[in-house]
Amino acid sequence: MPSGYIPILIFLAVAISFPVVAILAAKLIRPAAPSVIKLEAYECGIKAASDSRGRYTVRFYIIAILFVIFDVETIFLFPWAVRYRTLGWFGVAEVAVFLAILIVGYIWAYKKGALEWV
C-alpha cells in the first residue's frame, strides 16, 4: 500500500464516523415522544404542499438547456486565456467572431421568448 493514500483513508474514516457518532449520541440522549405533527416534513413552518419527487414543469428543462449551452461555450475561452499573449490580436479576433456567433444565438433565443417564464 503506498503511504500516500493513508491520509485519505484517515480522512474517509473520520468523515464517515462523524455523522454516525453524532446521530447515535443524539438517539441515546434525547427523549422519544413522537406525534403526528412532529413527524411531518419541516418546510419553513408552512404545511408541506406535496411530495418532493413530483414532476417539474417543462420550463425548467428549457432554462437548463440554455444554461448548459451558454455555460459550456465558455470552455472555449479558457485555452485563449492561457495563450492570450502568444495569440495576440489573432486570438482576440477569433474570440470576437466566436462571441458574435453566440450573441446571434442569444438574440434569437431572446426574441423567440425562450428566456421568458410562461
Next chain:
Amino acid sequence: MSQFYTSTDHFTIIPAVMLALFGCAILLFDFLVFPDPRQRKYLLIFVALAEGFTGYALYRQTEWLTANGQTSLTGFGGSVTVDGFGIFFNWIFVIAAMIVAVVSYKYLEISGEHHGEYYGLILFAQSGMYFLATGTDLITLFIGLELMALTFYVMVGFLRTDKRSNEAAIKYLLLGAFSSGFLVYGFSLMYGMAGSTKLAVVAEAIRQRPLWDPVVFLALATTSVGLLFKISAAPFHMWAPDAYEGAPTTVTAYLAVASKAASIAFLLRIFMGPFWSAKEVWEPILSVVAVLTMTVGNLAAINQTNIKRLLAYSSISHAGYMLLGLVAGNDTGINGIAVYVMVYTFMNLGAFLVVVALRRQNIIGEDLDDIAGLMSRSPGYAVLMLIFLLSLAGIPPTAGFLGKYYIFLSLIQTGHFTLAVIGTLYVAVAIYYYFKIVRSMFIRESTEKAPMATSAGLRLALGVSGVLTLAIGVYPEPFLRLAQTSLLR
C-alpha cells in the same frame, strides 16, 4: 495576418464561412425584417445568395488549382484540404441545398410549420458538409459531421405537432448520437496511435503497424460503425426508413441526397486515407456489409406501401452499390462512386420532389394509393416519376445505368466477379418494386381528384432534375469529365 492565419487559409474555408454567415443572417432577418409570416419566402433570396457565393468560391478554388498547376491546397496546417474531390462533392451539396430550399416553401406552408429557421438550418447543415468533404483532420471531420447531424436531427423533427415527425427525430437522434460516439472513440484511438489528428500522420502511423494490429482493428471497427451508420448501410440502417418516413418530405430529400453524399465523401476520406494500408483487413468486411445492405434494402422495399419508406429502403440499397466501388478500390471504382453520387442526387431528389408535389391540404400523399392514377390526373408528373424510377432501377437510357455501369466495371477489373453478379441480380429485384409505383400511377384508378398543389419553384426543380437525369444518361461525356476531377487528390 499572423503566424496562425494566412490568406490561403482564408481561401480554403470561405464557402463554409459564407454559408454560416448567411445562416446567421437568416436567423436575424427572420424576425427583425420579415415579422409577417407571408414574407418568409423572401428568405429564399438569402439561400440563393449564399449558394451563389459558395458556388463562386468553389469556382475560384478550381481556378486557383488549375492556375497553380496543383492538385490540392491545404489550409490551417493541413486541417482543411481543397482538392478536386472536395470541390466535386461540394457542387452536389450546392445543387441539392438550392433545390430543397426552393421546393420547401409550399410544403411547409401546407404543413403549417413554415419558419425562417428552416432555411438557416439548411445552410448550417451544408457548412458542416463542406468540412466533411474537405476536412483532412480528425477534429475538422468530427465537427463537420456533428454540425451536419445535429441540424438534421432538428430538421427531421421540424413538424413539431406531428407525432411521426417527433418520433422520427428522437429515433434518429438517439441512434445517430450513439453511432457518432463510437466513431469518435475510434478517432481517439487513431490519435493515440499517431499523436496527431492530421489524417496524413495517422495514415503513416497505421502503415508502420502490423496488418492485424489489435488497436488498428479496434479503431477500424469503431470508426466503421459510425461511418456505415451515416451512409445507412446494414446492419446500421434501421434509422433510415423511420427518419425518412417521419421527416417532412423536403427534409427527407435533403437527408437522402446531401447527407448521404457528404457521408460517402467522409467515408472515402477515412478509408482512402488512414485505413488505406489496412485494405486487406476491411475489404472482406465491407464486401459482406455491401451485400447485406443490398439484400436488406431490396428485400424490405418489396412489401412497403408508403412511397417514402420504399424510397428509403431503395436508398439503403444504393448505399450498398456505392460501397462496392470502395471494395473494388481502383480508380474506376472511386470514379464510379463519384458518378454514382452525382446521378443518385438528381434521380433521388426528383423522386422525392414528386412525393412533395402529392402533399395537399389534408392529404399526406405518401401512400401508394395516393399516387394511383397519377397518369390520368397529371401526366407530366407521372412521366417524370417514371424517368426517375427507371433511373433508380438502372435501366439504360437514364443516368442510373451509368452509375451502376462504372461500379460493375471496377468490380470486374479487380476480379470481384461474385459481387458483380450479386449486384446485377438485385437490380432485377429493384425493378420489381419500382414498378409497383409505376403500376399504381399508370394502371390503377385515381382515388381522389384534388389538384396538385405545386409552386413555380417545385416545377422548375422537377424539370431540372428530370432533364439532368436524362441528359447524364444520353450524353454523359461532360458529366463524366466532371466526376473525373474527383480523382485529383
Next chain:
Amino acid sequence: MHPITTVHYLALSAALLLIGTVGVLTRRNIVVILMSIELILNAVNINLIVFSRIWHNMDGQIFAIFVITDAVAEAAVGLGILIALFRNKETVLADEIDLLKW
C-alpha cells in the same frame, strides 16, 4: 503496489464505453439513454486526455473540448425533441414510441 499507468486509464475508458453501450441498449427511458451516450463520450475524452499526456501535445485536449461541446449540443437538441415528443405523446419511454415500423 504499481503506479497508475496508461493501461489503467485505457481500461477505465473501455469500461465506460461498455457501460454506456449496455445502457443505450437496455434502458427504456430516453433521458437515461441520452445519459448513457454521454458516458460513451466521456470514455472518448479520457482516451484523448491520456494520449495527449503520452504524446506531450495539445491536439488531444483540444479535441476533448470539442467532444464536450458536442455532447452538450446533442443533449440540448435531444431534450428539445424529447419535450416536443412528450407534449404530443405523453411518454419518454423508448418502447412506447412505435408509430413508425415496417
